[in-house]
Amino acid sequence: MSSDQVHAGNLTVTLREAVREAADPAKERLVADGVPAKLAARDSSLWGPEAAEEAAIRLNWIDLPRSSRALLPELERVATQKRAAGLDRVVLAGMGGSSLAPEVIAASRGAELTTLDTTDPHQVRRAISDRLERTVLVVSSKSGGTVETDSHRRAFEQAFRDAGIDPAERIVVVTDPGSPLAELAEERGYTTFLADPNVGGRYSALTAFGLVPSALAGVDVESLLKEAGALTDALSADSGNAALELGAALGGFTGHDKVVLAGDTPAGLGDWIEQLVAESTGKSGTGLLPVVVEGVDAPGFVPGPDSHLVAFSESGAPEAELADTLVTGPLGAQFLAWEYATAVAGRLLGIDPFNQPNVQESKDNTKALLERSGDGPLPTGTPLLVEDAVEVHLADAAGPSLFTDAKDLAEVLQRLVRAVPEAGYLAVMAYLDRDEEGDGAAARLRMALAELTPRPVTFGWGPRFLHSTGQYHKGGPSNGVFLQITGEVTDDLDVPGRPYSFGRLQTAQALGDFGALSERERPALRLHLRDRAAGLAQLRQALERVQP
Missing domain, CATH: 3.40.50.10490 (Glucose-6-phosphate isomerase like protein; domain 1)
Structure with missing residues (x-):
């Protein structure tokens, strides 16, 4: 592909010429408005006065590569304790931002994690009946009142009791401070990790929501934080800022509002990006529609005139060669870059990227x-x-x-x-x-x-x-x-x-x-x-x- 590359730490964003022509003016506007420095400093005014109140309590994701390191000692202790007790099967009960990131982390790192983000009774029943004697259940809900997750918790508690197992030995809770789930966990003696309340669910990949189930499943989550940390210094820069380039491409490629996501490196990343971009931008009659495809060689793949093909495979893959935008780098850096880029695209689109009114x-x-x-x-x-x-x-x-x-x-x-x-x-x-x-x-x-x-x-x-x-x-x-x-x-x-x-x-x-x-x-x-x-x-x- 005829293109330009921008490197930042361990991440590279490559833009095809047509995208570059649209992204450059958008980036110039962002730089002229001081967006990189302001976003790195968590300036909540970037998305206008109506969004400022919500943004003020949703921007701590920028600092997670550093702040989430405080979780690591306790997380290692709990994970070691569970494995020593023979509990090597991890089930995650969570929805949306509470489940998609850990699922991607586990898939990309080759770890086994059973994700329960459904209310289908056949699927729930099968998750409960599989190796219950070796199972740890992670109950993950930011609000603490998610109906699906609450239902999963109730069903597993009953199953543990019926099997003569104390649920307090098997249930680990991840939630925000002061939530109903946090209160219930304290009453029942469940191991609890409290997440940063100033991070929204879909931006929470590097918080306790992403790290706790992944670590229990055997993933080295410290490596994720290191991968993301390698990108941090570039986020305040006007040039050499790959995440800013990606945001300018997403929000500035006018008329290309279907973001087709293709690639399998890191595994499953498209489903996580889909939630982040769709829920952040799809409001007020506008937005970017993510379309996750099986590959550019899959039946039925036809890039449309309003489609922006974004690949996250390594160079040389078919989708990488055809991509309008190619994003390569390790998973931790991908998480942080896409969160940053989505926030930047929200500013270019004139919407609040942190609320979800519908x-x-x-x-x-x-x-x-x-x-x-x-x-x-x-x-x-x-x-x-x-x-x-x-x-x-x-x-x-x-x-x-x-x-x-x-x-x-x-x-x-x-x-x-x-x-x-x-x-x-x-x-x-x-x-x-x-x-x-x-x-x-x-x-x-x-x-x-x-x-x-x-x-x-x-x-x-x-x-x-x-x-x-x-x-x-x-x-x-x-x-x-x-x-x-x-x-x-x-x-x-x-x-x-x-x-x-x-x-x-x-x-x-x-x-x-x-x-x-x-x-x-x-x-x-x-x-x-x-x-x-x-x-x-x-x-x-x-x-x-x-x-x-």
């Missing part, structure tokens, strides 16, 4: 559905049509002109892909079992649909995506078309101490978000699989009959 909406809808329905059935609605194992449900805003007279599933899907506007995207949201259905038909849906439309296709596991791209879906530009997939529960699991099961909670979350999309008149379709395996196979067959 995330709470789906949570409130879920709570209201559970409370209104009591012990009765949830309002799943009457399907438009039923074809063997698949029910087709419409959001109110879908309108009669889109789907109501469709004769079969293939025609529904045909109309779905053709409904994506020229500057829009298609989002697939699967409330299924990520382990059982993840490596099979459900995860391949993104590629199959991408082959049928020139527009970007995203894929998210529910309810995990609600803490990520869910903000963009509702707060970003109104140009998305949405396909939600739910599945029949065959082996439900009660949430101890709550009047609902995991299956009921999962359904309420899907319906709650479906309602939020409908209220915003986003075209949305829900496919309910009466039999998951048969329904996915049927969906795949129907897609084969759809014309591009």
Whole structure:
């Protein structure tokens, strides 16, 4: 690629000429306004007066390579103690910023970590039944009241007690000071790590939220802090600041608001970047839509005129050669650089990169559905049509002109892909079992649909995506078309101490978000699989009959 490189410490950002032409004027504006020095000094005024109050309590991530070192002695002590007790399986109960970073850290370092960021009862039940006698559960929630994480904790506590195990010997809590979870952990004697409250969840990779589960899983987390620390000195500089270059490219490449993420080094980094960028920028009708792809040689990959291909593979990989922007460096540096760049892009876009005004909406809808329905059935609605194992449900805003007279599933899907506007995207949201259905038909849906439309296709596991791209879906530009997939529960699991099961909670979350999309008149379709395996196979067959 014809390009320019900027090195900072152990990180390199390479920009193709077209990106450089757009990024340079943006960087000049940032430098003229003193942004690098101000951001390094945690100046909360950088995003305007309306964002200043939130920014004032969200900027300590800049200093984490140094400040998080205070965690290391106690973290090493606890990790050694657990391993000495034969507890070598770590399960992380967390959502969004509390789960994505540790998952990436473990994957990139070759450590085993079971991430539980779902309400699918089949997946939760399997996590509980696997090697419970050797399991440490990390309960990770910044607010201390995340419904999914609270439900996981309750289920594991019950399982430990049923097995004659004291939960206090197995549960490690990560939360903010003063949260309800911190109070409960103190009452029950759970080992607790308190995170810096002045760091937002999606910027928390190098806080206790990222480090505690990773260290318990056997990762040398000190090395992560060293990798990030090598970048720190450059962050206040006007030149030779690779993170500033990346931010200028993301926020200044006008008209390229789909950020296509490709690469496998470090492993899984795209999913973490997706949450950071989507939740930080997708608001006030604007934003950058991350699109994580399996690779530039995967079926259905077609870079669009509004797409910015960002790769994080090493030089020489196919995606690196095609990338508009290439970011190379170790994981710790990548974390810090992307956080810095996202904050910088937020300034260029004119938004507050630290709030998430639309995330709470789906949570409130879920709570209201559970409370209104009591012990009765949830309002799943009457399907438009039923074809063997698949029910087709419409959001109110879908309108009669889109789907109501469709004769079969293939025609529904045909109309779905053709409904994506020229500057829009298609989002697939699967409330299924990520382990059982993840490596099979459900995860391949993104590629199959991408082959049928020139527009970007995203894929998210529910309810995990609600803490990520869910903000963009509702707060970003109104140009998305949405396909939600739910599945029949065959082996439900009660949430101890709550009047609902995991299956009921999962359904309420899907319906709650479906309602939020409908209220915003986003075209949305829900496919309910009466039999998951048969329904996915049927969906795949129907897609084969759809014309591009």
